[in-house]
Amino acid sequence: MRFCRYPSPLGNLLIAEEGDAVVYCQWEDSVDERIIATWEEDKEQQNALLTVACRQLTEYFAGKRKVFDLPIRLNGTPFQQIVWKGLQQIPYGEILSYADLARQIGRHKAARAVGNANHHNPLMIIIPCHRIVASNGKMGGYAGGIARKAWLLEKEKGNE
Structure with missing residues (x-):
């Protein structure tokens, strides 16, 4: 590699x-x-x-790219693959809750499992796991730290 x-x-x-x-x-x-x-x-x-x-x-x-166009390969469980594909559907500048994403992928009661799959996302930013928040709107976790997550969300919000 x-x-x-x-x-x-x-x-x-x-x-x-x-x-x-x-x-x-x-x-x-x-x-x-x-x-x-x-x-x-x-x-x-x-x-x-x-x-x-x-x-x-x-x-x-620089705020000039909203969607990545790269050949990617994801190695993960079937459930992780579904979650990561769901993450790729969240538009630039928008956020979803873990529960929202669970519903979108047809796993209504799997919000915690979605969070776990999100945590194991191997392609930070390219697959926008930073666009997921808790149902109460709080940032929740982010492998790069909450300050980075907040910065990324604010950057996207300002460049819609």
Whole structure:
């Protein structure tokens, strides 16, 4: 697996590709170094797919991109796959509750399970798990931290 570091306004993101698909995008400060110890870093930015992913992230952070157009591959349970596909349907600048998403995917009583799948999303920002909040409107959890989640939601709200 090849990866690069993307310097976002909120800290570095690690982006990895394997077999011509983006498979990983996480905040570097929340990643266990042992995970990436066997990966090959693309320090010279020679990998075309990683370059495209970085360009699209730059466009996103500049408020010019609302939907990512990257080949992705998601590895997870069937339920996680359903939740992650549901997350991709949430429009830029909008939010849903865990319960709303559970209803949308046909699992009305699975709000907690949706939260758990959300927590294991391997493609932060690209699959917008930051657009999910608690039913009472509170931020809830976010692997990158609540401050980042709030920043992302505010950024999207201001660029609709």
